[in-house]
Amino acid sequence: MGYLAVKGSEEAVQAARALAGPTGGRHTVDAVADHLPLAVDEVQAEAGVYEPRLAAIAFTQARGDVAEAVFLLRGYRSTLPRRESARADTADIAPHRQISSAFRNVPGGQLLGATNDYGLRLLDPGLADRPDATADPAGSPEPAPTGLARLSKVVDHLRAEGLVAQPDGQGEPADDITRRALRFPASRSSRLQALARGQSGALTAFAYANLRGYGPFHPTLAELRVGQLPLTVAHPRTGNPVCVGEIPVTEAEAIGQKPNRDGGTLGMGYGCVPGRVERKAIAMAIMDAVLSGVNDDAPFDSPLTDEEFVLSHVDGVEAAGFVEHMKLPHEVTFASDLDRVRSIRQHVKDVP
Amino acid sequence: MIFDALDTQRGFRALLAAMAEPGTVHRIDPGLPLLLATLVDHEVRLAEVGDPQWTDADFVLVRDGDSGGALDGARQGTALDPAHGATAIYELDAVGDGPLALTLTGPGVGPRPRTLYLSGLAGSEVDAIRRTRAEYPLGLDVILVDRTGRCAALPRSTTVERRWAT
Amino acid sequence: MLVPMMAERRFAALAVADRRLLVALADRILHEVADVELLGVPGPATMLVELTESVRGQAFHLCEVVVSEASVAVRGVRGDGLVLGSDTERALAAAVCDAAAEAGLFVAEVEALMERSIGDRDRDSARRAAAVAATRIELEVLG
Numbered sequence: 135m136g137y138l139a140v141k142g143s144e145e146a147v148q149a150a151r152a153l154a155g156p157t158g159g160r161h162t163v164d165a166v167a168d169h170l171p172l173a174v175d176e177v178q179a180e181a182g183v184y185e186p187r188l189a190a191i192a193f194t195q196a197r198g199d200v201a202e203a204v205f206l207l208r209g210y211r212s213t214l215p216r217r218e219s220a221r222a223d224t225a226d227i228a229p230h231r232q233i234s235s236a237f238r239n240v241p242g243g244q245l246l247g248a249t250n251d252y253g254l255r256l257l258d259p260g261l262a263d264r265p266d267a268t269a270d271p272a273g274s275p276e277p278a279p280t281g282l283a284r285l286s287k288v289v290d291h292l293r294a295e296g297l298v299a300q301p302d303g304q305g306e307p308a309d310d311i312t313r314r315a316l317r318f319p320a321s322r323s324s325r326l327q328a329l330a331r332g333q334s335g336a337l338t339a340f341a342y343a344n345l346r347g348y349g350p351f352h353p354t355l356a357e358l359r360v361g362q363l364p365l366t367v368a369h370p371r372t373g374n375p376v377c378v379g380e381i382p383v384t385e386a387e388a389i390g391q392k393p394n395r396d397g398g399t400l401g402m403g404y405g406c407v408p409g410r411v412e413r414k415a416i417a418m419a420i421m422d423a424v425l426s427g428v429n430d431d432a433p434f435d436s437p438l439t440d441e442e443f444v445l446s447h448v449d450g451v452e453a454a455g456f457v458e459h460m461k462l463p464h465e466v467t468f469a470s471d472l473d474r475v476r477s478i479r480q481h482v483k484d485v486p
Numbered sequence: 487m488i489f490d491a492l493d494t495q496r497g498f499r500a501l502l503a504a505m506a507e508p509g510t511v512h513r514i515d516p517g518l519p520l521l522l523a524t525l526v527d528h529e530v531r532l533a534e535v536g537d538p539q540w541t542d543a544d545f546v547l548v549r550d551g552d553s554g555g556a557l558d559g560a561r562q563g564t565a566l567d568p569a570h571g572a573t574a575i576y577e578l579d580a581v582g583d584g585p586l587a588l589t590l591t592g593p594g595v596g597p598r599p600r601t602l603y604l605s606g607l608a609g610s611e612v613d614a615i616r617r618t619r620a621e622y623p624l625g626l627d628v629i630l631v632d633r634t635g636r637c638a639a640l641p642r643s644t645t646v647e648r649r650w651a652t
Numbered sequence: 653m654l655v656p657m658m659a660e661r662r663f664a665a666l667a668v669a670d671r672r673l674l675v676a677l678a679d680r681i682l683h684e685v686a687d688v689e690l691l692g693v694p695g696p697a698t699m700l701v702e703l704t705e706s707v708r709g710q711a712f713h714l715c716e717v718v719v720s721e722a723s724v725a726v727r728g729v730r731g732d733g734l735v736l737g738s739d740t741e742r743a744l745a746a747a748v749c750d751a752a753a754e755a756g757l758f759v760a761e762v763e764a765l766m767e768r769s770i771g772d773r774d775r776d777s778a779r780r781a782a783a784v785a786a787t788r789i790e791l792e793v794l795g
Contacts, residue, residue, distance in 0.1 A: 178715070183698070185718035185738055211698055211716060216529055219700040220717065228777065230784045238791045246787035289706060301709025308702050308711040313529065317566070326705065326712035362777075365701060365717065369660050370732040376660045378667040379736045381717060387707060404707040408715045422707075490693050 158194040166190040169266060175382075175409030176200055180450045181207040182312070182331035184381050184408045201333075201454040208451055220365040221375070224385060224406070229361035234288045236356045236389060241286050247360060288357045289387055289402070298389065299399045318442045325425055325441060326418075330407055332448030334414040340444060341417035344424055349438040350431035351423045353388035353403065360384050360410055383408055386415040388423055391430040401428030487516075489523040497524030501629065504639035509590040509600035511582040515635035518577045525573075535559075546574045546626075552608035557618060560626055568623035571642065574615075575629045579606035581636040588612065592644040602638055604630065612648045615640065662753060665766035666746040667735055668773055677765055678745035681752045687727045688748065694722035696738040722747040729755035 158166075167174060167190040177189045181204045189207055196202035231247025234240050246252070292298040308323040316324055329337065344351055362380040369376045383406055390401035403423025405415040425441045437443040447453055489497075497520045500512040514520050526532045526545060533543035540546060541559045548557070553574075563571030578584075584605025591599045607630070619625035625642035640646055666674065682688060698716040705712065720743035722733045731751020733743040753762035 182715045183718065184701075184715050188718065188738055211718070214718065215527065215697045216716075217697040217699050217719065217721065218528070219702045219713075222701050222703045222714070224703065224706045230780055231787075243788045243790050245784060246789055247784050248787075287706065299708075301707070305704075305708065305710040308713050310700065310713055312713075312716070315567070322708070322710050323712040326710070327714075330712075330714055363701075363703070365699075365736075367699070367734065369663055370723070370734075371730065372660060374660055376664045378664060378719075378734050381701070381736070383714070385706075402707045404705045406703065406705065406714055408701075488692070491695075 156195045156197055158197070162194045163187075163190050165266070166193050172410060173198075173200065175411055176334055176414075177203045177207060178409050179407045179411050179414060180204045180331065180333055181211070182327075183207050183211045201450050204450050205454070218368065220367045220378070222363050222365055224363070226364050227359060227361040227383065227385065228364075228380075229359045231360040232357065234355065234357050236288060236354045240288055241291075289389075292356070292389070292400075296397070297393070297400055298402060299396055316445060320441055320445065322426065325445060326404070326406075326422060328445045329405070329418045329421055329448065332414075332418070333450035333453065334411055334417075336448045336450070336453065337417035337421060338413055340438060340448070341420040344420055344438055348436050349420075349424045350429040350434040350436075351388075351401070351403065351420060352391040352430040353420055353423065354391075355416060355419075356387040356389040356402070358384070358386050358412060358416065360412070381408055382410060384410050384412055384415040386412075386419040388416070388419040390423060390428050394429070401426070401430070403428065487519060489520055493520060494524045497521060500637060501525075501639065504629070504637055505594075505627070505641050507594050508592065508640055508644040509588070509595060509602040509638060511602075511636050511638050513635050514631060514637045517631050517633050517635045517637075518575075520635075521575065521629065521631050521637065544572055546572050548574055548576050548611070551576055551578050551606040552611050553614060555610065555614055557611070557614040557626070560618070562618060562621075562624045562626065564624070568625075571625050571627070573627045573629060575631070576607060576611075578604055578630055578632050580604065580634075581630050581632040581638050586612075587649050588640075589647045589649060590640070590644050594641075595644065606632075609648065612646060616646055618642075619644075619646075659750075659754065662750055662762065662766060663732065663734070665769045666733060666749055666762075669746070669765055669769035670772065671739075671742055673765055673768065674749065675741065675745045677758070677761055678748040680761075681726070681748050681758055685726055685752065685757060688751075689725050691723040691725055691730060694720070694744050694747070695740050696720045719743075724748055724751050726751035726755045726757065731755075 167186060170193070173193055174186055174189045177193055177200055178184050178186065180200065181189070188210065189203070192203040192206040193200070195206060229245065229247075231249065232245045234244065289298060293300060306321055306323060309321050309327070311324050311327050316328060320328070343349060361383065363383045364377045364380045366375045366377050368374065386405040388403045388405075393400055395401050401423055403419040403421070403426065405418030405420075405422060407415050407418065421444060424438055425444060497514050500514040501521070501524065504510060504512045522532070530544040531542060532545045532547065533540035534547045534549060535553045535556050541561065543560070546560045557574065560574060561570060561572040563569060581604060583603045586604045586607055586609070588602045588604065589599045590602060615626070615628055619642045622642055627642050628640040629637065630639070631637040696718055697720070699719050700716050701714045702711050703714040704710070717736060718738050720735050720737065720739050722740070722743040724731055724744070724747045726748065729751055731747045731749070731754050733746025733748075733750060735742045735746060749758070749762050749765065752758045
């Protein structure tokens with residue numbers, strides 16, 4: 135199936151572009167960055183690129199179309215050189231939100247952080263009559279004499295009890311699907327990278343399908359954390375590790391029901407995304423477990439357990455791009471479709 | 487020497503034109519150093535024929551226009567990933583004139599074959615290059631450069647025949 | 653070894669220093685020191701974040717972060733700057749401050765900026781901790 139290259143009036147194309155151009159500028163970019171941070175986070179998570187200011191610009195330029203903003207950000211990123219990687223460890227996350235559904239009371243308590251989950255969520259038209267809130271760095275609560283004590287992780291307690299396996303050790307080196315295309319069977323690092331860059335909507339749909347019985351994982355959320363992840367790079371002159379800053383991340387761990395993994399342990403799945411996108415982190419943890427073969431059910435046959443199906447369809451740029459490419463001229467293909475239909479009808483008419 | 491973004495963009499443009507119209511000669515002054523600065527960074531592997539693990543390299547440098555038949559050992563790509571085939575780089579005495587005449591046909595060449603004159607590429611090496619592209623789309627892409635900064639390219643889609651000019 | 657550790661602490665502190673103060677100090681340095689040269693081309697780049705996940709200990713690439721890097725020499729002494737985000741001017745300012753201090757110039761000013769930067773970061777993180785500490789909850793079952 136091929137689309138055609140066609141020629142037409144350049145003036146018409148320019149006129150069309152002028153009608154569709156972005157109308158927002160400096161103030162909108164600031165407003166997006168200040169007041170729509172979750173949209174900015176979603177754009178960054180689906181692009182797989184963290185740069186909040188550029189993401190806000192992309193979102194403004196795309197007039198609020200997340201898929202288009204992701205496309206712009208990924209395109210821009212492809213023009214930049216790649217430097218050596220930074221290392222990060224989830225053990226170093228400084229959480230400002232940490233909850234568990236698996237246990238009611240965890241050591242240190244549950245830390246709700248900034249969330250609307252427990253309030254009544256009704257549309258508030260009065261919001262349109264109020265001025266924008268201004269960021270107020272000075273007037274925040276008095277700093278506590280000591281910072282947050284590092285909260286222990288639920289999974290560590292489960293490990294101590296032998297319910298969950300110890301980490302495998304070194305694991306394989308991390309693949310990079312932005313340099314070497316995803317091929318199947320995929321390594322776990324490739325799967326995790328692909329899921330982390332996936333469309334929130336697609337991941338949510340797949341995770342929902344699993345929960346409704348189209349997949350074999352019956353999870354409980356062991357932990358959900360939102361916090362700052364420190365990044366470590368090698369000092370350019372000494373080569374020693376140095377922390378150069380941090381990025382916000384959302385992390386989720388999901389735990390299964392059947393102790394049928396190595397050593398009679400429960401299966402688990404892991405999700406992590408840059409920024410704050412809780413439903414995506416949870417969905418990613420669910421799909422990581424499913425694609426890693428965690429099975430809380432009898433032998434299971436479902437497209438959700440097929441990594442080629444899941445990973446090929448979660449990428450937003452690929453999916454949106456292919457669906458929208460339908461708008462390009464396909465007249466040769468269609469003409470031959472019509473010819474075939476007409477000749478079949480003619481044949482049917484001719485047969486006595 | 488340090489090449490900045492303007493230099494490597496110039497280098498890229500020259501290589502792009504050379505690849506798009508195989509057999510045409512373009513300037514990439516001062517030659518191999520800018521060519522390498524344009525193509526090679528810490529994410530790709532560059533090796534000379536005979537270096538340890540050179541058969542895994544993304545870019546293979548062939549000295550003196552002759553790999554001694556070892557070119558077959560470079561990465562050719564696979565049916566699923568033909569793009570993984572390596573790129574061979576030759577630094578020759580002359581690109582654009584010389585006693586060796588290559589007749590080129592294929593995509594980017596146009597209705598009539600193009601002739602590329604070279605000096606310093608062994609005749610047996612032309613055979614080696616032909617062998618590596620016998621199973622197109624697998625194969626190697628070839629870049630030729632001389633010390634005055636002239637470059638040409640033989641992408642694997644180009645059919646190469648040789649004849650000697652008198 | 654004291655000297656490498658100092659360079660590392662400086663590199664880290666300048667990476668997160670207040671932009672306005674950093675650029676202002678770099679401008680002062682450039683005003684007073686003529687012998688400053690660029691080493692390499694400053695500008696944005698992407699950097700993969702390799703994260704080790706907590707379930708099986710597998711390293712994977714979470715995302716790329718856009719960073720800006722610069723490398724300069726002040727009176728022949730090299731300094732480097734790396735900052736998160738697409739901000740070449742900020743990276744250059746960090747590199748200039750790093751090189752100057754490494755060359756023994758403006759040492760007190762650079763160290764003051766470092767202290768301020770570390771202090772600001774600690775204060776912000778303590779303030780955030782206090783705000784979320786108010787959301788800590790111990791749950792009881794109803795009925």
